[in-house]
C-alpha cells in the first residue's frame with residue numbers, strides 16, 4: 027500500500043478526482059458568483075441521488091422529490107459556508123440532506139458542533155496551506171466501500187440510509203447490539219486506514 | 226485540557242448517520258466542541274455518508290424539479306443568516322448547552338437528591354424514556370451502583386470522578402453500554418459536575434439503591 031506522501035498536489039499524473047474537484051468548483055462558483063450554471067450542474071449530479079436517499083429514509087416519492095429540492099435550495103443558500111478544506115462536496119451535501127431529513131421525517135433534532143465556527147480546530151499556526159489536505163480523500167473512500175465485507179456494509183447502510191439506530195439494526199438482523207457496534211467499529215477502522223489515518 | 230475518554234467509534238458513526246438520539250447527540254456535540262480528535266473522526270464518518278450518497282442509484286426527479294427549485298429560491302430569496310456561534314460561557318459550559326442553561330452553570334437551580342448529590346433536569350430534549358440532566362456530586366460521594374436499561378453517556382464539565390473504568394476529568398466522555406455496571410466516586414476537592422444522557426431509566430442494583438431510585442427518579 028502506498029502511504030500518503032508529503033508532496034504537492036500538482037504532480038501531473040496524480041490520480042485526479044474529477045467529480046469531486048468539479049463539484050468543489052461548482053460550489054465555489056455558486057458562493058462567489060451566484061452562478062446558476064454551476065448550480066444546475068450540481069443539481070444534475072446530486073438531486074436524483076438525494077431523492078434516492080430520501081426514499082430510503084422512508085419518504086414517499088412526492089415527499090422525496092420535495093426534500094431533494096429543499097436540500098438543493100439550502101445548498102444554494104448556504105454555499106458560502108462550504109469549506110473545501112474540511113469536507114468533500116458530497117459529504118457537505120450529505121450533511122444538509124441528513125439534517126433536513128431528521129427535521130422533516132423524524133421530527134427531532136440532531137445536535138452538532140457548528141462547523142462554521144472558527145474555533146472548531148485548534149490553530150495549527152503557520153503551514154495553514156496544508157489544511158486543504160485535511161479533507162478526507164474521496165477516491166480512497168470509494169475503493170473502501172467496494173471492499174467492505176457485506177456484514178459490515180449492511181450495518182453501515184441500515185444506519186446511514188434507513189435511519190436505524192444500533193439497537194434497531196440488532197433487532198432487524200437478529201444480532202446482539204455488541205455485534206452491531208463491533209461491525210460499525212471495524213468498518214470505520216478500515217475507512218480511517220484507507221484514508222491514511224493512523225489507527 | 227487533556228481529554229482521555231472519547232465516544233465509541235460506533236457512536237461517532239451513529240452521529241454521522243443521524244441515528245443518535247437527541248440527548249446523546251447533545252452530549253456528543255458538547256464533547257466535540259473541545260475535542261479535535263473526535264471532530265476529525267466525525268468528518269471522516271460524514272465523508273463516508275457523502276460517498277454512500279454519491280454511490281446511490283439516481284431516482285428520476287419529477288418533471289419540473291429544477292424549475293421548482295428556482296421558484297423556491299426566488300420566492301424566498303432571503304438567505305438564512307449564517308448561524309452565529311453562541312458564546313461559550315466563561316464557566317466552561319459548552320456552547321451547545323447554552324440554549325438549555327442560559328445563565329451558565331452558576332445560575333443552575335439545583336435540586337438536592339440526597340446529601341452530596343444534586344441534579345438539574347434539562348427540558349425540551351426528546352430522550353424517549355431517558356433524560357438529560359446535570360448531576361453535581363460532592364467530593365467523596367458515590368453514585369450508587371447501577372446498570373443501564375439502554376445506554377448512558379456522561380460528559381464531565383467540572384471536577385472529576387473515578388469508577389471501575391477509569392478516571393474521568395473535565396472534557397472526558399464516558400460512553401457506556403447497557404452491560405456496564407459502575408459506581409462513580411467524585412475524587413477531588415471540588416464538586417464533580419457532569420452532563421448525563423440516558424435513553425432508558427437507570428437500574429440500581431443494591432437494596433438501598435433500589436429504595437433510593439424513586440427518590441432520585443433517574
Ligand SMILES: [Zn+2]
Pocket residue numbers: 228230231232256257260262263264
Ligand atoms: Zn473526543
